[in-house]
Amino acid sequence: MTSEVGRRPSPAAQSISGVPLLSRIYGFGSVFGKTMRDSRRAVLLVSVLMGLTLIGVSNAIVSQFDTAEARKELGAVVAAVPPILQGLASKPVNVETLGGYLQYKYGAFFPLIVSLWSILALSATLAAEARRGSLEFVAATAITRRRIALEKLLAHVAGLTIASLVVFLSLAVVGRTVHGLPGDEIPMQAAVGYALWLGLLSLASGALAFALAPFVGRGSAAGVAGAVMFGGFIFNGYQAAIPAIAPLANLSWFGWTSNHIPLAGVYDWATLLPVALVAIVLLVVGVEAFARRDIGATSPIPTPSLPRTLIGLRGPTGRAVGQNLPSTLAWGIGIGLFGVAIAGSGRSFVEQLSNSPDFVRLLSSVFPGFDIGSVGGFLQLLYVEFGLILAGLAAATLVGVWASDETSGRLEFLLATPLSRVRWLTSGWAAILVGVAVFTVIQALGIALGAMIAGGDIATPVIGSLVLGLYAAALAGIGVAIGGLFGTGYAAPAVAVITIVTWFVGVIGPALGLPKAFQDLALTSHYGFTMLGQWDVVGIVASVVIAGGGVAVGAWGFKRRDLRS
Amino acid sequence: MTAIIQTEKLTKSYGAHRGVTDIDLEVNEGEAFGFLGPNGAGKTTTIRVLLDHIRPTGGRALVFGIETTVDPVAIHRRVGYLPGEFTLYDKLTGGQTIEYFANLRGGVDAAYQVDLVKRLDVDPSRKFKEYSKGNKQKIGLIVALQHRPDLLVLDEPTSGLDPLVQQTFYEVIREAKAEGRTIFLSSHILSEVEKTCDRVAIVRDGRLAKVDRVEALRDLAHHQVELRFAGDDVPVGAFAGLPGVSEVTTDGNLLRMRVSGSITPVVREAANYELLDFVSREPSLEETFLAQYGDEAGQAA
Numbered sequence: 001m002t003s004e005v006g007r008r009p010s011p012a013a014q015s016i017s018g019v020p021l022l023s024r025i026y027g028f029g030s031v032f033g034k035t036m037r038d039s040r041r042a043v044l045l046v047s048v049l050m051g052l053t054l055i056g057v058s059n060a061i062v063s064q065f066d067t068a069e070a071r072k073e074l075g076a077v078v079a080a081v082p083p084i085l086q087g088l089a090s091k092p093v094n095v096e097t098l099g100g101y102l103q104y105k106y107g108a109f110f111p112l113i114v115s116l117w118s119i120l121a122l123s124a125t126l127a128a129e130a131r132r133g134s135l136e137f138v139a140a141t142a143i144t145r146r147r148i149a150l151e152k153l154l155a156h157v158a159g160l161t162i163a164s165l166v167v168f169l170s171l172a173v174v175g176r177t178v179h180g181l182p183g184d185e186i187p188m189q190a191a192v193g194y195a196l197w198l199g200l201l202s203l204a205s206g207a208l209a210f211a212l213a214p215f216v217g218r219g220s221a222a223g224v225a226g227a228v229m230f231g232g233f234i235f236n237g238y239q240a241a242i243p244a245i246a247p248l249a250n251l252s253w254f255g256w257t258s259n260h261i262p263l264a265g266v267y268d269w270a271t272l273l274p275v276a277l278v279a280i281v282l283l284v285v286g287v288e289a290f291a292r293r294d295i296g297a298t299s300p301i302p303t304p305s306l307p308r309t310l311i312g313l314r315g316p317t318g319r320a321v322g323q324n325l326p327s328t329l330a331w332g333i334g335i336g337l338f339g340v341a342i343a344g345s346g347r348s349f350v351e352q353l354s355n356s357p358d359f360v361r362l363l364s365s366v367f368p369g370f371d372i373g374s375v376g377g378f379l380q381l382l383y384v385e386f387g388l389i390l391a392g393l394a395a396a397t398l399v400g401v402w403a404s405d406e407t408s409g410r411l412e413f414l415l416a417t418p419l420s421r422v423r424w425l426t427s428g429w430a431a432i433l434v435g436v437a438v439f440t441v442i443q444a445l446g447i448a449l450g451a452m453i454a455g456g457d458i459a460t461p462v463i464g465s466l467v468l469g470l471y472a473a474a475l476a477g478i479g480v481a482i483g484g485l486f487g488t489g490y491a492a493p494a495v496a497v498i499t500i501v502t503w504f505v506g507v508i509g510p511a512l513g514l515p516k517a518f519q520d521l522a523l524t525s526h527y528g529f530t531m532l533g534q535w536d537v538v539g540i541v542a543s544v545v546i547a548g549g550g551v552a553v554g555a556w557g558f559k560r561r562d563l564r565s
Numbered sequence: 566m567t568a569i570i571q572t573e574k575l576t577k578s579y580g581a582h583r584g585v586t587d588i589d590l591e592v593n594e595g596e597a598f599g600f601l602g603p604n605g606a607g608k609t610t611t612i613r614v615l616l617d618h619i620r621p622t623g624g625r626a627l628v629f630g631i632e633t634t635v636d637p638v639a640i641h642r643r644v645g646y647l648p649g650e651f652t653l654y655d656k657l658t659g660g661q662t663i664e665y666f667a668n669l670r671g672g673v674d675a676a677y678q679v680d681l682v683k684r685l686d687v688d689p690s691r692k693f694k695e696y697s698k699g700n701k702q703k704i705g706l707i708v709a710l711q712h713r714p715d716l717l718v719l720d721e722p723t724s725g726l727d728p729l730v731q732q733t734f735y736e737v738i739r740e741a742k743a744e745g746r747t748i749f750l751s752s753h754i755l756s757e758v759e760k761t762c763d764r765v766a767i768v769r770d771g772r773l774a775k776v777d778r779v780e781a782l783r784d785l786a787h788h789q790v791e792l793r794f795a796g797d798d799v800p801v802g803a804f805a806g807l808p809g810v811s812e813v814t815t816d817g818n819l820l821r822m823r824v825s826g827s828i829t830p831v832v833r834e835a836a837n838y839e840l841l842d843f844v845s846r847e848p849s850l851e852e853t854f855l856a857q858y859g860d861e862a863g864q865a866a
Binding site: 154167266311314315316319323408409410412413415416417418419420560561562563 | 613616617618619620637640642644645646648650651652653654656658661664665666668669670671705708711
């Protein structure tokens with residue numbers, strides 16, 4: 001039997017009871033409170049974004065389709081859309097009503113955005129703190145590791161609950177205030193059903209990252225969880241068009257809940273239960289793994305090392321290229337596989353389209369002057385829209401790698417050598433462009449392979465897919481300019497935000513009735529229909545000018561400012 | 566004498582926050598110069614201005630006679646720099662990191678590079694992220710030293726190094742000095758400065774409090790001595806008159822005093838009495854030098 005010798009009352013234990021309740025909930029009074037405080041901006045951003053979008057889009061739908069005839073026409077158009085084009089939307093149920101159309105066109109995207117936040121937050125909440133060392137201090141206090149993990153987790157769940165509540169309230173407001181046609185009412189049950197579905201799907205994605213992070217580290221956990229989430233979303237969306245992937249779709253929470261379409265008045269509450277159970281199991285695994293494993297001891301997923309010649313030790317450009325290469329290859333292969341899948345299903349698209357003459361007529365009126373029933377037309381509609389977002393995020397990644405020289409403190413060393421500031425910046429920019437070129441070529445190979453499988457013209461879509469590189473180069477120019485002017489720490493987030501805002505403007509700008517001049521600010525609206533061989537010179541010139549001008553502005557700014565330490 | 570580093574009314578402020586104010590320094594060729602001060606005093610700010618990593622808001626700094634903001638690359642060609650806090654490429658090995666910086670510089674003596682790796686006892690085949698804090702510091706030192714720079718700028722260079730490696734580091738610094746190179750070293754550690762430097766500057770609250778030869782520091786060195794006598798009779802007079810003894814106080818059978826210079830007279834006198842305890846403590850750098858120069862800095866401010 002052992003006994004504690006000479007123990008005195010702990011002053012810390014006495015004083016902790018004096019911590020005000022408010023600061024334990026939000027502030028520095030507890031791990032929970034601090035985590036809530038740390039995540040306040042993200043919670044606010046996600047909640048406001050979701051809430052305002054739902055209210056704005058609902059108003060726009062009601063005013064755009066304000067007669068029974070317009071709704072009937074809308075229903076007919078949606079019914080004519082072949083399954084292969086329905087992939088990224090929800091199931092078309094009761095689309096003549098406000099709720100049904102809201103769910104169909106926008107409902108499937110919101111869980112992606114909230115899930116992405118959940119993955120980033122839950123993969124980092126413990127792993128990133130362990131990596132930077134602050135967790136050593138927290139774990140050395142009188143709080144158990146299990147409690148630390150639980151408090152951090154609960155703080156995220158609280159944030160997610162707030163976001164879901166805002167979504168619920170926004171739908172409730174829409175249901176009460178937006179008076180369109182009969183059937184446009186959104187009942188409380190539908191609002192609850194959608195908010196709960198959104199919250200649970202997001203929690204499940206985040207929980208996977210949370211469970212993996214103690215084992216494989218933050219980056220790998222976020223990567224795996226992100227791949228599972230996007231994979232599940234895409235497999236679920238395309239299972240009707242490509243039955244071969246249905247078994248994979250049924251492995252994901254998107255597949256399990258595919259018949260829960262609450263805003264359209266179709267409920268499948270029972271399918272939410274397995275999602276909740278999986279989330280709980282994964283969260284318990286994450287908490288226990290953190291409690292039992294060594295802090296910060298992870299076994300990253302093994303990746304092949306670069307050959308020595310590609311590491312880039314001869315100079316700053318080579319080094320920057322070497323640093324970028326793993327991300328470049330990962331993005332290139334990822335987008336390339338997406339290209340193979342989409343381009344490879346072109347034949348099936350063309351066949352289905354031939355059975356939907358109404359839809360062909362509709363598309364021809366929207367995109368006059370080219371053959372929409374070609375592989376190129378299909379790729380323009382499906383590959384380029386989604387591919388531009390991926391290319392933007394790839395550019396953000398490459399800009400982030402470049403920025404890490406300064407954000408990590410390496411630049412202190414580098415600029416103490418005869419390397420000038422301008423040369424460092426231009427070398428990094430050149431390396432980003434090399435990275436962009438590499439992933440553009442890889443994704444173009446994917447398109448070529450897919451087009452070969454589908455048959456027909458290969459050269460046009462391959463050349464057309466180069467638009468992704470053009471867009472990424474322009475965004476890289478913006479990132480380098482921001483990094484040079486204000487600090488490289490702002491560069492990658494700015495590129496990611498511009499990518500997402502541009503996508504939002506493109507997707508919901510027309511529905512929100514945003515001014516044409518504002519919608520024209522989106523660079524993506526100026527490239528033409530590249531997969532069909534129709535290039536808009538304005539987009540090409542603008543991209544080149546932004547890419548080149550960005551580095552000039554960045555170099556000018558960086559010569560004048562202090563290094564951020 | 567040629568001034569390698571020269572600052573004139575050098576001032577750097579970060580908005581409302583103080584950086585350094587009106588720093589006037591001159592470091593001569595072949596000199597080892599210590600830069601001392603408590604945390605947040607402005608040591609690193611000064612160093613970063615010297616390297617043009619940050620720009621002065623007032624005054625100017627010259628290194629090798631070149632104004633830092635005018636041609637920093639010309640300065641960097643001749644400088645070896647070890648930052649106080651740094652990280653390098655996690656995915657490169659220590660050897661690859663050293664090689665990369667050698668390539669950036671050009672003209673590195675490969676034999677000297679290998680010698681440094683051997684003497685600092687670092688395994689160059691491990692990835693940087695796998696190194697302990699001390700081994701990361703060794704890699705940083707090799708990067709700073711390998712091209713035999715004319716000026717070494719070292720910010721807390723022995724932080725994290727074990728005592729044996731510290732000795733090797735001091736040897737390397739002495740060799741550099743013997744070769745006529747200039748060393749600018751920021752440190753908290755008195756013994757480090759004593760071992761390596763000719764002159765020291767003390768900075769406090771962003772202002773230069775004192776610049777003096779290192780011998781002056783030694784003169785300031787003193788011990789706090791405590792003698793606990795077996796009986797209640799404490800011979801205050803016998804100790805108060807000894808050379809170097811001051812601030813003599815008693816507390817029961819305990820006698821406390823401050824001893825400047827040699828402690829031998831106190832030890833000899835103490836041997837004449839029956840003692841329960843004899844404690845001699847060397848005060849910290851901050852206690853000694855800031856107690857001495859803090860007021861001057863305050864007045865200057």
